[in-house]
Every structure is written in structure tokens, then in C-alpha cells.
Amino acid sequence: MGGQAAYDVVRERYEDVRSDLEAMNGWLFENPETGYEEHRACGLLADFLAGHGFEVTPKAYGLETAFRATIGSGRLKVALCAEYDALPVVGHACGHNLIATTALGAAHALAPLVGELDVTLTLYGTPGEENRGGKAEMLAAGAFKDDDLALMVHPAPVDVLDPGFLAMAHLDVGFGGVASHAAMAPDKGVNALDAMVNAYVAVSLLRQQIPDDARIHGVITEGGESANVIPAATRSEWYVRARRSSTLVGLLERVEQCFLGAAQATGCTSSVESAAPAYDDLVTDPVLSSYFRDAAARHGRTMRPAHLGEVHGSSDMGNVSKVVPTIHPLLALGEGVPNHDPRFAELTITDDGHRLLRDGAMMMAETIVDAALARYRSADD
Known part of the structure; x- marks a missing residue:
């Protein structure tokens, strides 16, 4: 035929x-x-x-x-x-x-x-x-x-x-702190939302120094429940993309340093996990x-x-x-x-x-x- x-x-x-x-x-x-x-x-x-x-x-x-x-x-x-x-x-x-x-x-x-x-x-x-x-x-x-x-x-x-x-990594990021009364005992709390905001700002600044065809974007999925309670836990979801799988590794390390630095600056714990297999x-x-x-x-x-x-x-x-x-x-x-x-x-x-x-x-x-x-x-x- x-x-x-x-x-x-x-x-x-x-x-x-x-x-x-x-x-x-x-x-x-x-x-x-x-x-x-x-x-x-x-x-x-x-x-x-x-x-x-x-x-x-x-x-x-x-x-x-x-x-x-x-x-x-x-x-x-x-x-x-x-x-x-x-x-x-x-x-x-x-x-x-x-x-x-x-x-x-x-x-x-x-x-x-x-x-x-x-x-x-x-x-x-x-x-x-x-x-x-x-x-x-x-x-x-x-x-x-x-x-x-x-x-x-x-x-x-x-x-x-x-x-x-683009190659892509999909991350689930969390910060852990200590809840406390935001007005009566703020000094007793460790603010996980502060860590999240710190991380978000750090990643946003990092975007100025990444290749034109790389991308980083995220959303805060859990930021606290009440303005009067210092958040003890926050979570976010991130996509990190690069032109090639080989260059994604280095960019991912820089992004993860933003999360680690935010945790250290605020006294929180941090967790960074893969939410899905990496995309080539x-x-x-x-x-x-x-x-x-x-x-x-x-x-x-x-x-x-x-x-x-x-x-x-x-x-x-x-x-x-x-x-x-x-x-x-x-x-x-x-x-x-x-x-x-x-x-x-x-x-x-x-x-x-x-x-x-x-x-x-x-x-x-x-x-x-x-x-x-x-x-x-x-x-x-």
C-alpha cells in the first residue's frame, strides 16, 4: 500500500x-x-x-x-x-x-x-x-x-x-517553628511564616542571577491559621526549571540554599522533598x-x-x-x-x-x- x-x-x-x-x-x-x-x-x-x-x-x-x-x-x-x-x-x-x-x-x-x-x-x-x-x-x-x-x-x-x-524539579518545602500568642508571648514563638517569607524573598532575588531560559516559581500552600497565633508550620510548592537536566542540578542546589538560609535566620527547621520525579x-x-x-x-x-x-x-x-x-x-x-x-x-x-x-x-x-x-x-x- x-x-x-x-x-x-x-x-x-x-x-x-x-x-x-x-x-x-x-x-x-x-x-x-x-x-x-x-x-x-x-x-x-x-x-x-x-x-x-x-x-x-x-x-x-x-x-x-x-x-x-x-x-x-x-x-x-x-x-x-x-x-x-x-x-x-x-x-x-x-x-x-x-x-x-x-x-x-x-x-x-x-x-x-x-x-x-x-x-x-x-x-x-x-x-x-x-x-x-x-x-x-x-x-x-x-x-x-x-x-x-x-x-x-x-x-x-x-x-x-x-x-x-525544560527540565524541571518539583519541590515540597516546609518550615517548622513554635506556636505562641502573637501579642502576649511573641518571644516564646518561632515563626515558621517568617522563614517562608524569607525564603520566598531569597528565591525572588536569586531570579536576577539565573540564565534567561531558567525558571523558578512557587506558591505558599500553608501559611498559618490565625493572625493571633505565631505559625508553627508552613508549607510551599516550587517548580525549578532549567534548559537541560544537567544544568538543573546546580540551579536546584542554589534554590535549596535559600530554604536552608531562611531556616537558619529564623531558628526554624526546614524540609525540602521531591513532590514528583524530575522531568527531563x-x-x-x-x-x-x-x-x-x-x-x-x-x-x-x-x-x-x-x-x-x-x-x-x-x-x-x-x-x-x-x-x-x-x-x-x-x-x-x-x-x-x-x-x-x-x-x-x-x-x-x-x-x-x-x-x-x-x-x-x-x-x-x-x-x-x-x-x-x-x-x-x-x-x-
Whole structure:
């Protein structure tokens, strides 16, 4: 089968379930679940795949809301990744409802061709991307180890072929002090909030001396209960990002010194713990990326490379990219509305969102077709 004939098959197959995928996208938007709590979302996706001929393993790799769905037994082993966790408060403002449904659309569209293309197709349901590092935990438990290629797409304000995702550490930081009456016995207290404020200021000042493509940001999640009680305990959550995993280590040491210094200055104790596995920087495979760029052009999208210094957050797909040739392109949705803005969530269920759903599914499926056909040509040569 030639490329155009295969493209025709995947496009027809997508149209067979187009309304189902759009309905699932809307359901996920209406029913957001945060990381490792995505029980209904996980079940919805797994049931769809099981109903369309995939062999589904629930609770895969020891994670309650992960799954593995496979079809075919070919030599070229291809992985698609579906994310479906939402953010607190702003729901699917990162567009993971579209990430999940584009992966399903690509898998369903490609399924009838796996025998002819000599492909084993696996769709991984990967929970907790926003804050738990589900893919990193799945990797540690054996996922992706036999795969030859890995793909997913992500909605964003721009069409970018090779987003510069940063390495990231996710920290849970606490300070311990001694509670006391803030007016009657302030000298008897040790103020854990003072330590937290001191640390926050120190990190803010440190930002002046870090590379342009590094990022540090945090929130205070526990600051005390009453203005009349000196806080005995405070907590905060921090993300520390750097362009490469190798440079993250040094930056992380400097940030941790801010926390240690704040504790010493106020007489508090401190604790700094990893809240999730570290995320690696993303490595985009150039060959797979070229196939995707060509597929995008066939669907009216012009994919550009990331601009020098352009920063696009972090993803645990970076961890996958260090062991499997990977692409994770961004697909444009809306104009100028950034991810994590509540307005971005609304865009995912518009006609433009549905167009992105179709484009993303078709472009990933056609990319896999091209990769499989190129493998045949290489073998013939």
C-alpha cells in the first residue's frame, strides 16, 4: 500500500468516530479530574479502545489511573501518549482533553493498517502529567522500553515543531517553628511564616542571577491559621526549571540554599522533598519531526521550529524522549490565549478545538504511516 492510499484509510476511519471523539472531548472538559484522580477519564478512554479491538490493560505499571492499549504484532513498535489530567480550579486549561482524544483518534484511524505496515501500536494512558510525573513512574516500571517511536501533540497558542520543554524539579518545602500568642508571648514563638517569607524573598532575588531560559516559581500552600497565633508550620510548592537536566542540578542546589538560609535566620527547621520525579528536557527526533511537518502541510498547518530561547514549560514526555525517539509538537488553538488561562479551556470545545482534534489525530497517524513505509524502503535498499 502506498502513502496516499494509507492516508485515505486513516482519514475515513477518523470520520467514522469523529462525533464520538468530539463528545468525549466535551465530556472531559465538563468533568475535569486532577493528577492520579482521573478514574472516570481513564475508564472512558480505555472502554473506547477496548470496544474498537484494542487489548487493554487497566491499572498499568502499578498506577490506578494508567492503562496500556495495544493492537497489532508488527516489528515497528509505536507508542502514542494520552494525557487526561486537569488542573486545579482552571480545569482543562492546558488542553489535555484534546491530547487524550487526538491520541485516541490516531490510534483508531491507524488500527486497520497495523498488519500491512508491520506495526505494533500501543496507546499509553499517562496520568498526572501536570504535577505527578506519571510517565516517569511508568518508565521506571517498564513502560516504553520496547518502543521504537513515541508521539503526542499538545494544544498551544502556536504551531511549533520542536518545543523547548525544560527540565524541571518539583519541590515540597516546609518550615517548622513554635506556636505562641502573637501579642502576649511573641518571644516564646518561632515563626515558621517568617522563614517562608524569607525564603520566598531569597528565591525572588536569586531570579536576577539565573540564565534567561531558567525558571523558578512557587506558591505558599500553608501559611498559618490565625493572625493571633505565631505559625508553627508552613508549607510551599516550587517548580525549578532549567534548559537541560544537567544544568538543573546546580540551579536546584542554589534554590535549596535559600530554604536552608531562611531556616537558619529564623531558628526554624526546614524540609525540602521531591513532590514528583524530575522531568527531563525534551529531545525532539529530527526524522520523525520531518514526517510530522509534511503531514501538517497536507492538513494546512505550517509547523515552525521553536525560536531561540523560546520556552514552553515542561513535560514528563521529556523523560520518554531520553529513551525513545520522540516528538511532542504544539498545535495552535486560538490567538494569544496562553495555556493555563481559563479561556484556553473554553477554546478546546469550539469548532477550532474540534479542528485541532482532527488535525492532530490525522497528522500523528500519517506520521506513523510515513515512518513505517520509510522502514520498508530502507530494508529494500
